[in-house]
Amino acid sequence: MTFQRFGLYRGRGIHAIVVDMTTMTARPTPAGSLPGTARGVRARVTYFPPNWFAAVMGTGIIAIAAHGLPWQPAVLSVVAAGFWMLACVVFGGVVITTIGHWLMDPAVARSHHDHRVVAHFYGAVPMAVMTVGTSTLLVGVGVVGRDVAVGVDVVCWIVGTLGGVVTALVIPYRHLILRRAHVGEAFGGWLMPVVAPMVSASAAAILAGQLGAGWARTLVLGVGFAMFGLAVVAATPILVALVRRFRTGDHGAATMMPTWWIVLGPLGQSVTAVCLLAHVAPDAVSASVAGAMHEFAVAYGLVVWAVATVWILVAARLTVRTARAGMPFAMTWWSFTFPMGTYVTGSSALALTLGGPVFEVAAVAGFAVLVLAWGVVAARTVRGVVSGELLRLPIPGC
Template sequence: MTATAPVPRARRLFRDVPTGRALVSAVTPNWFASVMGTGIVATAAVTLPGSPAPLRALGLVAWLLAAVLLLVLLVATALHWLWHPQAARGHHLHPVVAHFYGAPAMAMLTVGAGALLVGIPLLTEPVAIAVDAVLWTAGTALGLATAAAIPYLQFTRHEATPDAAFGGWLMPVVPPMVSAATGALLIDHLPVGEARLTLLVVCGLMIGVAFLSTLAILPQIWGRLARHKVGPAAMVPTLWIVLGPLGQSVTAANQLATHAPAAVDGAWAGAITIAAVLLGLPVFGFALLWLTIAIALTVRTARAGLPFALTWWSFTFPVGTCVTAASGLALHTGSTLLAVIAYALFALLLTAWATVAIRTFHGAVITGRLLVPSPAA
């Protein structure tokens, strides 16, 4: 009588993907959108008008989770380059994946800002400032590089069909706007004088880099929708990315208005505040219009079937920037309406984050299917 070989026990985690090097075979830059989407929950929670203690506690938990995700993805990306160098070197030439190189930069900037906004009780103020300074510097350098390099590749190497424009085209040019919004937090911690003024000016320059680039891209996305309609269901969530530069531009302007008094005299600081409100209100109004359109298009697509993909993280960070935009405008105008809108958008953000986070955990950790490279990639 021969003994039968023991039947291997089924794995509870990563069920559908081999372990080892295969776990990092499909680590693309868009994975960092999960850090952005989680980190923005923290910054949005603590910047809401009159943010109560429970929301600040929620913000701390979200920031810690975002920081852990950032570390995991940085390690996974390094291993991806080490073990799968050919695939990694091809990302910048992929006409879709290349645009998401803006995500790692924004992930670092978001976690850095969270260190100052919610991390001080855990880190102490000097450590929080140091963490933010390091992440802001690295994120800004990477973001400025992608803002120039990816459009250059798009203009010279990438092949684009007439219906190619999508929300992801904004990803490489938005990081300087995030740098401007988060850099404003560091102004108060620099030596009085030229250092503060220099950072204020640099942040203003980066708003121009991102906002004017956005104005060049938005008409192409609108035109593509008008001429070629919505397109594949999997790409519909990327329409929400449009909210990112809109909300972040308003956030950046209002953050600079808040911290400008530390860098310039009262007259200039007052002028910056007036400009932030006068320019921020119309931009925020258009953001609300686009949000309405994006919701309608998403609901329409979901009725026919909206497959889950990492693009679902587009439902989080862009909405979060609208929360911080509404909060900033409410702070500088005293408007109750804007405060109510900020809390309503935050509720939408929490709902979106919970939905996407649960689906991502299941697809990445339980089944591992998100870790398997797409045949089309």
């Protein structure tokens, strides 16, 4: 187990925490064990890393997945609207708390950039922004109106796309290339920065469908295609590294096991993106190009969807085995939600593209699993927030 220590001096006392690399949570260090710390002084440190934005992703994806399901009972629209509103509330709370964290403990907040585990979860920030934007356009339009929904989504898509490009290029370069990371360090979180452009590609297809004919729609689709290519190129070597580590039998600590579900993210999201882009392509390109894109979407979608389905079985088996041995709760548990949501949206997109009951059943079954997983993870998260365990840790021994 590896640890990294961050110190922040304030007045007479020291604010210090030890960050567990395997859980992305913090534990307090005794004040007396740090040089120069005055005994008897209680110091409190806020700890709010960027992986909290995964809670926004995991909540908002339920609204998006519900909207796209092949079967649409009346209650589903209510479910989608409820999760959209909840995602907006969670997003606001996470943003406000993050700002407070940077203001109260800037040294700790800045240290996330250099943390070889936490830094990868900056990819959750642009994805959370785009999840809110897309869910607003699809689900919130009935509440806020079309003009407001489109405006919100345009802003979220631009911000998320730019942020996703930055995370996809900067974070892997700094933490995987410059630091010469080896296969033994690989974990699912390595994919977080590079999945963001694929989310942007899917969001571009949905946004383009709401824009009128003209340069704006063409530009959005063009960027969407570019983001798809960027994500595929960036994610492929990381997926290879993850498979290589997985085959060694070393799957990491129990609290990091849920991150293996993130492998499902680029798979399901790419199926969603390629199918949706092919669906709206006839409005922006020639018939021959659109036809070629449709054929590519079918071929790519079927192969990757099959791989994603197999990976669900592999990850589920690993989860059960780890749970039996003991799997303590950590924010990594949110890895159970958004990746499964991308499998649902990918299955729904294939059902839209090809038809057939197989993809429809897969989408509905996956959605049921997604909601169940969200309920468990959300309940444990709320308990951690109420107790203060996930937000602020007192330094004992005072």
